[in-house]
Amino acid sequence: MKTWLRISTLWAMLLIVGCNTANNQQEPEEEVNGEEKQEDSDAEQTSADDDAEQEGKSEGVENNEDFLAVEDEFTKEFLVDTDVEPGFHQMRGKLDGFEMVIPENGIISDLLHDIENDAIETLIYTFNDHSEKKTYNIKLMYYRKYPEKVKQNYLNVFKDEVGFDGEYKYEEANDLEMYHESYEDDGRYGPVLKYFGYLFSKHRNQAISYEFICVCQGGEECSLSLEEEAEMAEKLMYSIRLLEQ
Numbered sequence: 001m002k003t004w005l006r007i008s009t010l011w012a013m014l015l016i017v018g019c020n021t022a023n024n025q026q027e028p029e030e031e032v033n034g035e036e037k038q039e040d041s042d043a044e045q046t047s048a049d050d051d052a053e054q055e056g057k058s059e060g061v062e063n064n065e066d067f068l069a070v071e072d073e074f075t076k077e078f079l080v081d082t083d084v085e086p087g088f089h090q091m092r093g094k095l096d097g098f099e100m101v102i103p104e105n106g107i108i109s110d111l112l113h114d115i116e117n118d119a120i121e122t123l124i125y126t127f128n129d130h131s132e133k134k135t136y137n138i139k140l141m142y143y144r145k146y147p148e149k150v151k152q153n154y155l156n157v158f159k160d161e162v163g164f165d166g167e168y169k170y171e172e173a174n175d176l177e178m179y180h181e182s183y184e185d186d187g188r189y190g191p192v193l194k195y196f197g198y199l200f201s202k203h204r205n206q207a208i209s210y211e212f213i214c215v216c217q218g219g220e221e222c223s224l225s226l227e228e229e230a231e232m233a234e235k236l237m238y239s240i241r242l243l244e245q
Helices: 002-025 041-055 148-162 226-238
Strands: 079-085 088-092 098-103 107-116 120-129 134-143 169-173 176-187 190-201 207-216
Touching: 079 098, 098 120, 098 134, 098 226, 148 190, 148 207, 176 207, 176 226, 190 226, 207 226
Parallel strands: none
Antiparallel strands: 079 088, 088 098, 107 120, 120 134, 134 207, 169 176, 176 190, 190 207
């Protein structure tokens, strides 16, 4: 229970801090010591070069600052293939129970990863689209084995956790039974999209829950489209595979 509370608290703090950081950064400093800030031609040229670089990108998740998954020491421990497709790597959980793709600028924090009793793995990773002023947070909870008779309880509790009171969509894909849905909400700093699913192996008592949250951080400069963001959410979710052990 303590582990669950720690992860959940850090998960909430991650969303709040991320929003605060982005909003603090989006307001440029206009005066220094009472004088208007001057911009020289070099700075203007750098900005123009950055814009040109962004326009040239067409695949993966845009990030005009860096691509850190292969540079971050903790995240690298999860990567099993860095040449899956442009913009994405393949990652595997520490319990060797699941694999999925992760954007090349996705970062897994050691503070937001935990394994309980060698049976339950909680993992959260984040990535940004700086050009669109959006932050993405993905949370996974993998269960090496769950009691089949409490499957419906898992689904009901998950609804409460994600704040949803409707009915799941159901489908079968990738040898999985998939229960999923999505909705938009108004966050403190702008609109929020939530896409979530519970995936059960069709042949083994393995399961994994999936939460995708897209937070708009740019105020009027940022907008969310449920249809467009769902494409990324579904790409990540449909890439999940539960591995035989």
